[in-house]
Amino acid sequence: MRNLDETTITQAVLAYNRGTGDARLCEVMTSLVQHLHAFARDIKLTEAEWRGGIDFLAKVGAVPPDRHEFVLLSDVLGLSTLVLAQNERKPKGCTQATVFHVAPTPAVLVHDLGADINPQLGGPKGYVQGTVRDDKGAPVPYAEIHIRVAGDCALLQADDRGHYHFSTSLPGSQQVRHEGPVNQLLGALNRHAWRPAHLEFSISASGYQRLTTQVFREGDPYLDSDAIFGVRPSLITHWQCQPAGATPDGGHSNEVFYTLAFDFVLARQPAA
Amino acid sequence: MRNLDETTITQAVLAYNRGTGDARLCEVMTSLVQHLHAFARDIKLTEAEWRGGIDFLAKVGAVPPDRHEFVLLSDVLGLSTLVLAQNERKPKGCTQATVFHVAPTPAVLVHDLGADINPQLGGPKGYVQGTVRDDKGAPVPYAEIHIRVAGDCALLQADDRGHYHFSTSLPGSQQVRHEGPVNQLLGALNRHAWRPAHLEFSISASGYQRLTTQVFREGDPYLDSDAIFGVRPSLITHWQCQPAGATPDGGHSNEVFYTLAFDFVLARQPAA
Structure with a gap:
């Protein structure tokens, strides 16, 4: 040596x-x-490039830990999608997982079924409903449903028939964080930092594998260029535009609103 | 996509x-x-291993920047040696460069030629002398010589004939830092953290390429297993043990002491 x-x-x-x-x-x-x-x-x-790489990693490491800058780096380099894809062994028919972009975790607000999970936000509302079930079609009762949209994190529990429903401000396209060294890297690569409109879900129920996924909105201009490679065709959903009038929660809207129906199909825990 | x-x-x-x-x-x-x-x-x-890797990088990034933990990581993975080796294009006969382990930079003390650069340290003394010259044998006058040993950093200037001399506490084997995630990685790999005894030099003179190198001590038990892959045969030197008595600086030692002669051969700056 x-x-x-x-x-x-x-x-x-x-x-x-x-x-x-x-x-x-x-x-x-x-x-x-x-x-x-x-x-x-x-x-x-070269030595100068090596030094540049070391300095870049040090800058990533200097970002406060709750911002998970190394996760974002893994995301934009496609490593997160690769690792997820090669480890996902869900039975046919189950809802696909996708990368869960880890952002600073906001406080989780617990809501009743049917609640508006971000009433403080303006813009058109979306009404989401569906069933949590298994790959044989049987409902999974009382699943815990974490939802994240536009920085808010909400927790709902499905009912005894696996049904869930809530309303939210209609999600729009959004950028991954603007500041930070990973964003500078995207800039140097002439890559944009946009993600298509989506809701993030993390769903757990006893006896089933946790499902971490995102539900995208058909028609978004960034579906084909998601900065973190998270889009899957089975996760692109149609938000139906509805005329002003009665809303699914029994209320009334003076503006158009949107509805979305989406079922989550969970995979069973492998037998021990 | x-x-x-x-x-x-x-x-x-x-x-x-x-x-x-x-x-x-x-x-x-x-x-x-x-x-x-x-x-x-x-x-x-796997996803768990990916998470472990992300957490490890975050821990490396959380080490205070003046400790250069990513440099140390690069060192123990052999990347620093590889980058240096594939970029070093010095003329034949010039002193080899080697990885310069970046530790927190202590204050630099400026000394006169012949000074004891760490008089506060105990143990046997070593008296070092030599010439800074070019590959044709011509002396390089007035080169600036940074020396680091045992955490001290000293600055000398060679004389008009390129000659330098100083004394120092004889260097011993030492470990790269004990704390920190890279050291934990070494532990998990069942690798030791020892470096063979050495002096670190960084030598600059107008018209010549800066030489950053280390001079090792023959007989050290870690010459064949340096934790950061820095040893080169041309940089292993013989420290001659001398009987108690007159020392090269005109003083007297009641104990044995050591002498080392080493010339530094600088490469010229490439023509612009």
């Missing part, structure tokens, strides 16, 4: 790492070192 | 990144994404 150069360094590092008693850690670190070195070789990384 | 899965995500990310006007950035990011995704695929990275 004295005469290291660009041709011998990789094997030297792998030899060091081989001493771990954890076979999986050894496998992970072996692949990591090989790919990291191959990257540096393939592009003949 | 709607129907992304583990087979299509990589090309989708590359297509996004292709919009940058910076051809080199595009090349770097293309290779980075390809290798990052290949790593995740090769080992079939």
